Amino acid sequence: MRLRLRLVLLSVGLTLGTLLALAALVGVLLWRAEVGAVAEEVSAQADTLLTFARAAPGALPEEAEELLYRGGAASSALAYEDGRLVWAGGARGPLHLSRRAPLGTLPHVGPLDPAFLQSTAAERTVRVGTLLVASRRGGHDVVQVGRSLLPVWRTLERYTLVATCTGLLLAALAGWVTTLAVGRVLRPLELLAARVRHLDVAEPLPGLHETGEVGDLARALSLSLAELREQREREELFLANASHELRTPISALLAEVQHVRSRPRTPQEYRAALARAEQAALHLQELTGNLLTLTRAQRAPARWEADLLELAGHVVDRLQPLAAQRGLDLTLTGESTPAWVEPDLITRLLENLIGNALKFTPQGEVTVTVRPCGAVAEVLVEDSGPGVPEGAETLFEPFARGHAPGEGFGLGLAVVREVVMAHGGWVRLERRRQGGTCARVQLPRNLPATSSNFRFP
Numbered sequence: 001m002r003l004r005l006r007l008v009l010l011s012v013g014l015t016l017g018t019l020l021a022l023a024a025l026v027g028v029l030l031w032r033a034e035v036g037a038v039a040e041e042v043s044a045q046a047d048t049l050l051t052f053a054r055a056a057p058g059a060l061p062e063e064a065e066e067l068l069y070r071g072g073a074a075s076s077a078l079a080y081e082d083g084r085l086v087w088a089g090g091a092r093g094p095l096h097l098s099r100r101a102p103l104g105t106l107p108h109v110g111p112l113d114p115a116f117l118q119s120t121a122a123e124r125t126v127r128v129g130t131l132l133v134a135s136r137r138g139g140h141d142v143v144q145v146g147r148s149l150l151p152v153w154r155t156l157e158r159y160t161l162v163a164t165c166t167g168l169l170l171a172a173l174a175g176w177v178t179t180l181a182v183g184r185v186l187r188p189l190e191l192l193a194a195r196v197r198h199l200d201v202a203e204p205l206p207g208l209h210e211t212g213e214v215g216d217l218a219r220a221l222s223l224s225l226a227e228l229r230e231q232r233e234r235e236e237l238f239l240a241n242a243s244h245e246l247r248t249p250i251s252a253l254l255a256e257v258q259h260v261r262s263r264p265r266t267p268q269e270y271r272a273a274l275a276r277a278e279q280a281a282l283h284l285q286e287l288t289g290n291l292l293t294l295t296r297a298q299r300a301p302a303r304w305e306a307d308l309l310e311l312a313g314h315v316v317d318r319l320q321p322l323a324a325q326r327g328l329d330l331t332l333t334g335e336s337t338p339a340w341v342e343p344d345l346i347t348r349l350l351e352n353l354i355g356n357a358l359k360f361t362p363q364g365e366v367t368v369t370v371r372p373c374g375a376v377a378e379v380l381v382e383d384s385g386p387g388v389p390e391g392a393e394t395l396f397e398p399f400a401r402g403h404a405p406g407e408g409f410g411l412g413l414a415v416v417r418e419v420v421m422a423h424g425g426w427v428r429l430e431r432r433r434q435g436g437t438c439a440r441v442q443l444p445r446n447l448p449a450t451s452s453n454f455r456f457p
Contacts, residue, residue, distance in 0.1 A: 004182050011178035016171035023163035027156060034152045038073075038132050039125050045075055046134040046145040053079050053087075053141040060087045073147060080142040090145075192218055196225075253280040289348070303423075303447060308337040308346065308377050309370040315350040316368060322358055323366065330358070334370035339377045339445040341423055346443075349419045353381040353439050356413065361385035364436070372445065376425070379441040388429045388437045416441070 045067055052060045060079060064087070068075045074091030125134045130153070133146040188210050210218060260273040309332075316332045323330035350368075357366040364384030371378055416439075420427045425443035432438050 004179070004186055007182045008175050008178050012171045012175040015174035016167055019167035019170055020164070023160070023167060027159060027163070030159065031152070031156055034155070035132065035149065038147055038149065038152065039134070041073075042075055042132060042134040042145045042147050043125055045070075045077070046136045046143050049077055049079065049145060050136040050138050050141060050143040053081070053143055054138050057081060057141075060089070065089045068145070073151065075145050075147045077143065077145045082140045083142075188218070192221065196221060250284065253277055253284070256280065303340045303342055305338055305340050306343045306346070308339055308341070308379065308443075309334050310336075311343055311346055312350055312368055312370050312379070315347060315354060319351070319354055319358065322355075326358060326361075327363060328358060328361055329365035330354070330368075331365065332368045332370070334368075335372070337370050337372045337377045337445070339443060340447045341443065345419045345422065349416050349441070350379070350381075352413065352415050353379075353441070357381050357383040357385070357437070357439070361436070373442070375445055376442045377445050379443075381439040382432060382436060384434075384436040387431045387435060 048067055049060065049064055052064050064077070068077055068090040076090035077088070078085060079087040124136075125132065127133075127149075128146070130149050131146045132149055133144055136143045204222065209215065256273055256277050260270065265273070312332055312334075316330055320330055354366065354368060361383040362385065366381065366383045369378075369380040369382070416427055420441055420443065423443050425441060427439065427441045430438045430440060
């Protein structure tokens with residue numbers, strides 16, 4: 001059910017319910033007021049008739065009959081003396097007050113109903129069926145005056161009909177007004193919803209200048225859409241660069257194989273071609289590994305407790321042959337630093353930082369330091385190379401390369417940044433005073449307060 005219909009139904013329901021409740025309350029008050037007025041009239045008539053009966057025993061004057069027709073409504077009256085009916089008058093005959101007389105029939109003159117007299121004369125005013133009866137006693141005389149409440153009931157029925165029709169009309173009017181008001185309020189929201197379905201349209205979202213919740217929603221959606229467009233552009237650029245970078249080593253590998261097969265070769269030429277093919281395959285493996293790490297780092301890492309010094313030791317041991325080949329000293333210092341991390345991602349981070357330092361350091365040394373700093377773990381990779389170039393922050397973008405000589409795809413530092421961000425840390429490139437570059441990484445050692453994405457080895 002749409003919001004507009006729900007609001008209209010709610011408005012109609014509340015209006016109708018409120019009006020009917022008020023009408024019922026007014027009806028109850030009206031009924032009580034009318035019954036109270038009838039009770040006062042029949043009580044006054046009974047008091048007067050008792051005075052007449054005691055003044056003229058055995059018969060009542062003509063004024064008694066006239067008394068019963070005053071006030072616009074006729075009453076019925078019975079007068080008894082020593083339990084004997086001595087006078088009857090009023091609207092509908094002497095036995096109108098008897099319970100033996102069916103409603104709507106002409107009663108006949110008959111003996112007194114003792115049960116009726118006893119049940120009604122004990123109180124001053126009582127209701128008997130549709131009658132309101134006032135009884136008065138004085139010595140040997142008993143006078144009862146009654147009046148039917150059916151006219152009051154019919155008046156209340158007419159009031160109920162009028163009130164119900166009025167309530168329905170007012171509820172329909174309230175529904176119509178609510179429809180107009182809700183339509184006016186929801187119109188910007190509907191335009192906004194229609195516009196959000198087409199994210200490729202460059203036009204601004206409607207409702208940005210609206211006040212209230214609609215304007216807040218439009219502005220929040222505008223910011224979110226801007227971020228989504230930016231993310232989409234980055235992803236498209238990343239895919240384009242990735243496809244280009246993948247094409248280069250694959251093309252080189254394919255060209256090498258085709259060249260070797262073009263004519264017979266000597267064993268030495270085959271070995272050289274295989275070496276070049278192996279180098280292209282290693283480059284391709286490095287590129288696909290970094291791409292896979294970038295994808296994994298964009299998800300919440302599955303963490304468990306690991307010693308960063310131990311992880312760094314494994315990476316340093318694997319890269320020692322590369323350092324020896326380049327004539328560099330690769331050392332590891334620090335102390336045990338346990339932290340809740342995903343070891344595979346941290347290993348990839350260390351491989352990229354240390355590998356970059358080895359690639360872009362022509363001579364000297366590369367030092368890796370791991371140490372705890374309170375609630376964070378700090379990893380430093382320092383080299384004696386030419387130093388970080390200007391605009392170092394751009395080096396963390398995918399496929400960005402510096403100006404220093406060397407080879408690579410420009411994904412290493414992008415992987416480092418994504419892994420660090422996935423763990424809630426930060427990374428920075430700094431120029432050392434004595435020359436060279438220092439890559440500083442800080443990672444939280446403990447799990448985030450709301451993190452449940454971890455596992456045990």
